[in-house]
Amino acid sequence: MIIKRTELSWLERMYFPTLWSGLRVTARHFYDTLFRGGRVTMEYPEQRWTVPEGYRGAPYLVKDAEDRTKCVSCQLCEFVCPPKAIKITPPGPAVDPTTGNVEKRPREFEINMLRCIFCGFCQEVCPEEAIFLMKDYSLTGLSRKEMIYDKEKLLSLGGVHNDQIRKWKKKEAEAASQEAFKPE
Template identity: 50%
Template sequence: MAVIKVKRPELNAGEKFYLGAIVKGFFITMKHAVASLRNKTRGAKDMASSGLGATMQFPEQKWDEHMPEYYRGAPALVTDEQDRERCVSCQLCEFICPPKAIAITPGEIPSDDPWAKVEKRPKEFEIDMTRCIYCGMCEEVCPEQAIYLRKDYLISGLNRAEMVHDKKRLYEIGGKRVGLVNKWNELK
């Protein structure tokens, strides 16, 4: 196989100092600035912009209606229609989590419970939201459909301890999810 050497093109003085690119960038910036002053900015109507340009006024206006269907937000645990935990503490989400943001401590279900056929449930379930990268792998790997990524993007706290969501908090933000749960299936 023959080796072909490609010679670099010679640059003139304007190209060496990026003069043409700087001038072109300046004119594009001025074009956008004039359009903003004339209230003709592209996308301003879609975001219901209240001022010049397409800047969203954040606390009053939110992205909720502009969120795409495929958006992955905060992970949360869900219960079924009868407020039973869907999670069986299989720990697959903990093992697959790339930044290791999930920590699960499995617990036993008492033998006198009517659903004692299920081996485990989580005693402790924590997700460190400062580490979570919202990849969705925990949702994909869950065999019981117990963890979902919601469209929630406003996750804040005053310190790091508030950003670690425990089991109670995860169930609060997750709510109920209706549908088949393998864990409670009588035929299983």
């Protein structure tokens, strides 16, 4: 396309219209910023983004409604994790009497947040719905060690997941009904 360049008028060659429009634009922005809340800056540490639904932030562990760790230490997330950020120590043969009928729970569960790429594979692969990518996007620490989140930290950050299915409750009930079943 050939752009036709119009001759500038005498006034335009004197820069006056440019000066005037420049002054108008800057004065308008000045006034807007000062008096009409036209400020676009978000003052970050104090004001934060509300992230959209489905945002993939940091992965945390959750507890169920009965305050039990949902994770059963199956290690699928550890296996699927592309950057190998998750490290699970399984409980071994020792049985924890406080866990009720839940067969296993992790002895230690560590996520190295410096390695994590927030891909969400762990959440996707988890059969127990025990790990979720939450909305935290600014993880900071003063040392590398501090950035390896252990089980307590992950659980306290993750909070409670009010699961409707209640798998282990159901299993408990089933087991109880098995006990109560008396063949005639």
